[in-house]
Amino acid sequence: MPDTRALLEEVARAARLQEGPEGVAQVIRLVGSSGRVALRDLSRSARLPVPVLAAVRRELEARGILTRDGGLRLSSLGERVLADLGGPWTSPACPTCAGTGIAIPDRYSDVLLRLEALWARRPIVDVALDQSFALPQSNLRRCLYALDRGAVLGRRVLFLGDDDAGSIAALLLARELGSEVHATALDLDERVLEYVHGAAEAEGVDVELVRHDVREPLPERLMGRFDTVFTDPPYTLPGLELFLSRALGATGGRSGRHVFLSFGPRPPEESAEVLRALGRMGLALAELRPGFNRYEGASVLAGTSDLYHLLVTPDSRPTITGRDERGIYTGEIRPRTRQYACKACGAVYGVGPGDEWPTIEALKATGCPRCGGRSFEQRRRRPPR
Secondary structure, X not given: OOOHHHHHHHHHHHHOOOOHHHHHHHHHHHHHHHOOEOHHHHHHHHOOOHHHHHHHHHHHHXXXXXXXXXXXXXXXHHHHHHHHOOOOOOOOOOOOOOOOOOOOOHHHHHHHHHHHHHHOOOOOXXXXXXXXXEOHHHHHHHHHHHXXXXXXXXXXXXXXXXXXXXXXXXXXXXXXXXXXXXXXXXXXXXXXXXXXXXXXXHHOOOOEEEEOOOOOOOOHHHOOOOOEEEEOXXXXXXXXXXXXXXXXXXXXXXXOOEEEXXXXXXXXXXXXXXXXXXXXXXXXXXXXXXEEEEEOOOHHHOOEEEEEEEEEOOOOOOOOOOOXXXXXXXXXXXXXXXXXXXXXXXXXXXXXXXXXXXXXXXXXHHOOOOOOOOOEEEOOOOOOO
């Protein structure tokens, strides 16, 4: 039996895990409490990106702690390590609400069905804009959470980026309750605005649509106009700062106004920077719900993000007021070319910022230059060791 503490430190060092030995211990605990678990599900519960968790998994497999059998599970040695860590135990997470703390009552089943029908007509994601569509259940749960905090009904609500069509969820929810909400959807992507417009027309609800690039200051007519802002910015620190600055401009810095921020889990030092950014802007953190949002795609983050309920305070000030010249999207800050192979003929093409095809969607739309095929498979690369 290896020394457990030394084992955890060795695995953390080999996998370059920023969470350190405690992060490795948590992975072992979560596998033990699950019995058998898929890598993506483990990524959500461990709050580690899939590539990072895969590196930890390989190191634990190499040391005989984990094995694969219809999913990840502990070996007999792994079970002894878990016992040394104080396990096993049964997870207390709520299965009804998917661990979010918000169950969807039967009363809103028709609203959910309508959102599911809308979701089926969503446009193709534009990964250059860090788009990833929230599942209908998450969309509705997010609005129910805000409604319970008095931030939806009868309010002027801005959806700062609305590829999830959250504005439609809020409007349908208000109608179900015999109330109203004044919803504005702001987005750079014309396709998203057409998507929201079509849904509003089909459902007979009114939403104000604004096409705008948030790198530019908000239009003057939107400044100080809103009681509540929902935003799901690019998962970069500059993107977070910019979108929250615009959210503060939209609320006019009036104390007690609500901002609901969806943002992916970050490594410890970046999580600390998120909190420092909130402090610099004078935003109060009323509540944080880890893993609240679930998405189609967003595979690196295992399809999840956290929900922050923020309150504007008398000290709240945007840190960015003019045009923002910085890169805010992941591809701008961490440009990376990925290799995709055509499934029909095997030809390989580079996809990424600055390449002929900036996104895989662009390559699929063009088709393979060699054979015309439109189905591609990414060539996997092992993370650096």
